[in-house]
Amino acid sequence: MSSSDNFQDLPKHYDPTESEDKWYSFWEENNYFHSEPDDRESFTVVIPPPNVTGVLHMGHMLNNTIQDVLVRRARMRGYNTCWVPGTDHASIATEAKVVQKLRKEGIKKSDLSRDEFLKHAWDWTDEHGGIILQQLRKLGASCDWQRTRFTLEDELYESVIDCFIELYERGFIYRGQRMVNWDPAAQTALSDEEVIHKEVQSKLYHVRYPIKDSDEFITIATTRPETILADTAVCVNPDDDRYTHLVGKKAIIPMVNREVEIIADEYVDKEYGTGCLKITPAHDQNDYEIGVKHDLEIVDMLNADGTVADVAGHYIGKDRFEARKLIIQDLEEQKLLVKVEEIANKVGYSERTDAVIEPRLSLQWFCKMDELSKPALDNVMNDEIQFHPSKFKNSYKHWVENIRDWCISRQLWWGHRIPAWYYGDGEEEYVIARTAEVALEKAKEKSGNSGLTETDIKQDEDVLDTWFSSWLWPMSVFDPEFIKNKKANQELEYYYPTQDLVTAPEIMFFWVARMIMAGFAFTDEKPFSNVYYHGIVRDEQRRKMSKSLGNSPDPLKLIEKYGADGTRVGMLFASPAGNDLLFDESLCEQGRNFSNKIWNAYRFLTMNMEKGVEYSPTTEIDQKNVADKWMMGRIQSTLSEMEDDFSKYRLNEALKKIYSLVWDDFCDWYIEVCKSDEYGKNMPKENLERALGFFEILMKMLHPFMPFITEEIWQRIQERSKEEALTISSWPETQGEAYENSVSLFKTVQDQISSVRNIQAEMNLSPNADLNIIIKPKSDELTGQLKSAEWIYRKLLPVESITFDVNADKPNASAASVVAGSEIYVPLEGLIDLDKERKRIQKEIDRLEGFLKGVEKKLSNKGFVNNAPDEVVEKEKHKKADTETNLEKLKKQLEEFKG
Secondary structure, X not given: OEXXXXXXXXXXXXXXXXXXXXXHHHHHHOOOOOOOOOOOOEEEEEOOOOEOOOOOOHHHHHHHHHHHHHHHHHHHOOOEEEEEOEEEOOHXXXXXXXXXXXXXXXXXXXXXXXXXXXXXXXXXXXXXXXXXXXHHHXXXXXXXXXXXXXXXOHHHHHHHHHHHHHHHHOOOEEEEEEEEEEEOXXXXXXXXXXXXXXXXXXXXXXXXXXXXXXXXXEEEEEOXXXXXXXXXXXXXXXXXXXXXXXXXXXXXXXXXXXXXXXEEOOOOOOOOOOOEEEEOOOOOHHHHHHHHHXXXXXXXXXXXXXXXXHHHOOOOOOEHHHHHHHHHHHHHHOOOEEEEEEEEEEEEEEOOOOOEOEEEEEEEEEEOOHHHHHHHHHHHHOOOOEEEOOOHHHHHHHHHHOOOOEEOEEOOOOOOEOOEEEOOXXXXXXXXXXXXXXXXXXXXXXXXXXXXXXXXXXXOOOEEOOHHHHOOHHHHOOOOOHHHHOOOOHHHHHHOOEEEEEEOHHHHHHHHHHHHHHHHHHOOOOOEEEEEEOOOEEOOOOOEOOOOOOOOOOHHXXXXXXXXXXXXXXXXXXXXOOOOEEOOHHHXXXXXXXXXXXXXXXXHHHHOOOOOOEEOOOOOOOOOOXXXXXXXXXXXXXXXXXXXXXXXXXXHHHHHHHHHHHHHHHHHHHHHHHOOOOOXXXXXXXXXXXXXXXXXXXXXXXXXXXXXXXXXXXXXXXOOOHHHOHHHOOOOOOOOOOOHHHHHHHHXXXXXXXXXXXXXXXXXXXXXXXXXXXEEOOOHHHHHHHHHOHHHXXXXXXXXXEEEOOOOOOOOOEEEEEEOOEEEEEEOEOOEOHHHHHHHHHHHHHHHHHHHHHHHHHHOOHHHHHHOOHHHHHHHHHHXXXXXXXXHHHHXXXXXXXX
């Protein structure tokens, strides 16, 4: 029961700020978002953990809005929902921030011990970490904050170490010298997925190499002339007649004057460049493989920071790109630079630091991918794990089928330290152990030296790739000891596999694929059932929104300006499933306007309440009232359509449907027909109670999208206990009669009323001028149905008389329209100056006839018809046809007005 007395304090305008803070605190205080295993079916979502030092950006806002919609709806559908929040330690990004901070304070990382640096890193994390999680509350994210995890917290740290040890013991992890992607800025190896290939304008330098004991030269083409200093061979195709006479001879490397053999290999493309390659095994993956095949010397000319090493003999200490400029100058002076071409080619950049990647031969730790990747491919391709949209399966399949072993070691200090302990100088003189004590015992056993002490062993300095921890996320957040214990605890049994993963396609290989691999490797189960890939947030120029471009609005300022609900609506409106989001701030304004529309509708209903009267919202409808049956039918059909949209992850389509149901159907039509027949009188009590009952259902349907304003109104419609909060209420079910006939009939009435309103506007009639409306239904059956709804026409139009007659004739001097086969006539005599209208029509006829003559003259000109583009001629023909049609209508109307 609710009384009008409860609504006297209803503000005239909706205040999102006051409402959002109030209801989020209410939800948290009452523990609505927390989950513990029980007898209900679980619905589990794990957040893609943002960087611990990150702040909310547009991508986060889209991603977490989508997750929140899914979670809130599942909660209302009776699932035991568990949305686990958390942050990622982000090795490279966080360490770079700490190094930058220290540099500003005049401190170099190299001047600190590992422990000293880590103290600075933890201080930075404590200061900045978790800011983004607080910001997510502003968005309305209904996470289980009691379960917040951090990938570098003690329990999850141990879980990652367990993972390394387990995979090592199973033969998946090995140490070896391989060509890796090297980031000179972060001074660490990267996996293939952490390299972004950009197409850039480059230069292709053609350089002459002298042939020993000859006047001949052989010309190579290279985009990286600085690596000439590390060449150890020149290679040609064995079938290339231009060079066969040189195979086996010696070429002299410019600058360093090193003699190298000219070798032949089918790898060389005769058509590219000069058909002749310089071979630099230490600085190119393909060159390395040729070097191994031909047993070539390896010369590593670059230091870890991208400067030229002593072994190069020239430009020592210079940055690699500075060395490039210098060697070009020197080659020109020595007359060895033949020409320079401008070309477009792809260059690898670090995903984190944006530094140009260097291929580098390095001793690293790797994880074998061939066996781990097989179930990850099979279970996506057979739809055991479903991708939404499914188009992403193709790129996923291509990547998995061409996967290479994963370089998992990083030359950093911030992260999970590799549990390898060295007791000698040999490559195999190491053991894998969780602690130094265990490592010492293993080292004694492996070396046969029982005299080893803790000072004789040293732990690997490197840490593991960040993704090596986050690939355990769906499992470790519930049971950090599941690998060590070889079995799941109660929570992992209950919450795993999770249901929906919401993420961006750009981390499909970094994270999604690897979580699937880890899931099957350690639990023999999939980690989730569905992966929904949302698009990238772009500006109107289709550029990805980013701080560096300055084209990204601050999400918190958007929330401050438009409210969290309005901002959520704007993001979702712009977000078609699987496609990029072209963000337009006006959509957030539209979302705010929708909030205001909802508030004003509710405020109007409360203004119709009589003081001291108790009101009981109800959905018990009047079976004789076509408007009630239509509204219930529209709710039922919208629920069914939304269900279909949710099943296909078309959240924006589901939102558009409930938006239209609220704005168009309920606010613009249903409330209008519920008003009193007498102007100035309150809405009848029974109408108001049904309107409030329908409004409650609409608030439920809107709640996942707009949680704050819906909870605000829900709590105002009736007094509620804590157990009756909207956020934990039941999702409306489609049930009972669909009222299809009533929906169809009301739609006809709507269209006919809209048609009459159009006539009023077109004829410039006074909106209050009484009308004599004649409707000629298309059938006798419809005639009876429309008569039963006559009260709606009278309520929504200024009707003096209305006639429904299947045999009606069109009166003279009347406006007419046709709606779905039924004709509508509105006699205009007495409403307009007929003589003035005749003159207006004649004037328009004269104008159109003059226009038609011009078009006909143009079309009769053979020169124009034969020489003008087809689309131009076709356009003139359309003008002629349209003008003729309009003239016919006007002449007929003029005849009628002459009477």
